[in-house]
Amino acid sequence: MKDKQDRREGIDATNKLFFTELDYSYAPSTEIPRFRVYTRRQIDEIPQLQKLPLSDRIAMKAIAAVFPFRVNNYVIDQLIDWSDIPNDPIYQLTFPQPDMLKIEDFQQMYTLVGNGASDKEIVSAAREIQQTLNPHPAGQMELNVPQYDGQPIWGLQHKYPETVLFFPAAGQTCHAYCTYCFRWAQFVGINELKFAAHEAEALTGYLREHKEVTDVLFTGGDPMVMKTKVLRRYIQKILDDSNLEHIQNIRIGTKAPAYWPYRFVDNKDADDLLRLFELVRMSGRQVAVMAHYSHPRELSTDVAKEALRRIRHTGATIRCQAPLIRHVNDDADVWAKMWQEQISLGAVPYYMFVERDTGARNYFEVPLIQALDIFNGAYRQISGLARTVRGPSMSATPGKVLVDGVKSIHGEKVFVLKFLQAREPQWVGKTFFAHYNPEAVWLDQLEPAFAKEEFFFEAELREMKAQAGNVPTKELVPELGED
Numbered sequence: 111m112k113d114k115q116d117r118r119e120g121i122d123a124t125n126k127l128f129f130t131e132l133d134y135s136y137a138p139s140t141e142i143p144r145f146r147v148y149t150r151r152q153i154d155e156i157p158q159l160q161k162l163p164l165s166d167r168i169a170m171k172a173i174a175a176v177f178p179f180r181v182n183n184y185v186i187d188q189l190i191d192w193s194d195i196p197n198d199p200i201y202q203l204t205f206p207q208p209d210m211l212k213i214e215d216f217q218q219m220y221t222l223v224g225n226g227a228s229d230k231e232i233v234s235a236a237r238e239i240q241q242t243l244n245p246h247p248a249g250q251m252e253l254n255v256p257q258y259d260g261q262p263i264w265g266l267q268h269k270y271p272e273t274v275l276f277f278p279a280a281g282q283t284c285h286a287y288c289t290y291c292f293r294w295a296q297f298v299g300i301n302e303l304k305f306a307a308h309e310a311e312a313l314t315g316y317l318r319e320h321k322e323v324t325d326v327l328f329t330g331g332d333p334m335v336m337k338t339k340v341l342r343r344y345i346q347k348i349l350d351d352s353n354l355e356h357i358q359n360i361r362i363g364t365k366a367p368a369y370w371p372y373r374f375v376d377n378k379d380a381d382d383l384l385r386l387f388e389l390v391r392m393s394g395r396q397v398a399v400m401a402h403y404s405h406p407r408e409l410s411t412d413v414a415k416e417a418l419r420r421i422r423h424t425g426a427t428i429r430c431q432a433p434l435i436r437h438v439n440d441d442a443d444v445w446a447k448m449w450q451e452q453i454s455l456g457a458v459p460y461y462m463f464v465e466r467d468t469g470a471r472n473y474f475e476v477p478l479i480q481a482l483d484i485f486n487g488a489y490r491q492i493s494g495l496a497r498t499v500r501g502p503s504m505s506a507t508p509g510k511v512l513v514d515g516v517k518s519i520h521g522e523k524v525f526v527l528k529f530l531q532a533r534e535p536q537w538v539g540k541t542f543f544a545h546y547n548p549e550a551v552w553l554d555q556l557e558p559a560f561a562k563e564e565f566f567f568e569a570e571l572r573e574m575k576a577q578a579g580n581v582p583t584k585e586l587v588p589e590l591g592e593d
């Protein structure tokens with residue numbers, strides 16, 4: 111008998127690709143824990159928080175009434191260094207922080223929660239605050255939501271010609287929530303995604319009509335919260351459809367390898383998932399796991415490493431991306447360590463993003479010039495293998511805009527910007543310039559340099575928006591597509 115490594119992509123006697131048994135034995139040093147999730151209502155049940163003063167826990171509940179809060183026992187027990195709170199980066203990443211709200215909003219929520227106000231009062235006050243936090247940045251759904259059979263498909267987004275984003279209904283939550291989440295509004299019930307029961311048909315029907323699409327990105331929330339059999343239902347439909355041979359890459363946007371790596375290690379469902387990845391590979395397609403890692407500590411546990419090993423063993427590739435976030439990873443050494451660690455685990459550093467213009471951005475944002483310095487400071491420390499990474503990049507309405515550098519041209523200090531990806535393919539790779547502004551944190555705070563009235567893409571973008579004006583709108587989710 112051939113060994114399993116050879117058999118995995120073997121061809122049997124009837125010339126068919128065969129499916130092999132996985133033998134990914136994992137010998138954990140401790141027992142695999144049961145998934146336990148804590149939300150705002152269970153804050154008092156988290157053992158490590160018992161040591162905090164009552165006022166700190168009230169503050170936490172006050173913030174968690176405005177922003178989504180969800181954490182699990184793996185993050186609490188294995189990732190957070192409780193001797194270093196509140197500065198610990200994973201604590202900042204997952205637990206609500208008082209300065210995420212303006213002082214007057216914080217005081218209002220603190221008073222309500224501290225005085226035992228009713229849920230109705232708390233939710234109503236939280237709603238008012240949420241509406242001031244740009245829950246729908248750039249309002250791009252009118253540009254991104256495609257139509258099928260004359261109807262918008264709210265579970266899809268099609269921004270770049272070659273890639274369609276798919277939001278399966280069962281994948282619209284995460285194993286834990288990031289405090290800086292740019293999709294936060296989606297998790298607090300402001301704008302629930304509404305999906306038709308026949309969402310898989312809408313997906314494949316749309317893809318059949320769009321031969322320019324090569325990549326389907328399953329995203330959320332986190333599609334890895336779904337059981338494998340649910341994910342399989344969607345993927346199998348793509349694999350089985352002879353009119354979908356143009357779909358070459360299945361991407362999975364996920365933070366599960368960081369927040370709940372047991373998803374890829376523990377039990378039959380994890381093995382089934384890896385078999386599903388193999389099945390996609392055997393169909394001649396690629397599986398790309400777009401893993402969201404915010405800090406090198408998320409790669410440090412045995413189970414996190416094992417999860418990556420098992421994913422890679424299926425032939426899937428792992429590309430890593432995250433935003434640059436104050437209090438979490440605003441340090442060049444942290445990024446250098448994270449990228450080096452990713453390389454050593456066989457993953458590919460892919461993007462450093464700029465924090466989005468929504469939610470508690472005032473607490474988390476980093477000026478573009480500082481983001482550039484951190485990127486360059488980290489980039490200089492890593493080997494060529496890790497220099498696949500790109501950034502800092504803004505996922506803005508026209509596309510992914512790279513802050514490529516600062517230059518002095520004709521006596522004017524400017525930001526050099528470049529489209530890495532764009533709504534209009536002709537813009538990709540184009541360089542353009544903005545006045546240097548050391549305070550700017552987002553594209554809309556930049557002005558075109560050299561006495562130009564607007565950036566070169568703006569007229570065309572206006573036209574696109576006007577054309578999209580006839581598409582029915584609804585309460586919209588934020589721009590998506592980084593996870």
Ligand code: SF4
Nearest residue numbers: 284287288291331365
């Ligand atoms: S940033 Fe991604 S992983 Fe984090 S809470 Fe938001 S959707 Fe979930």
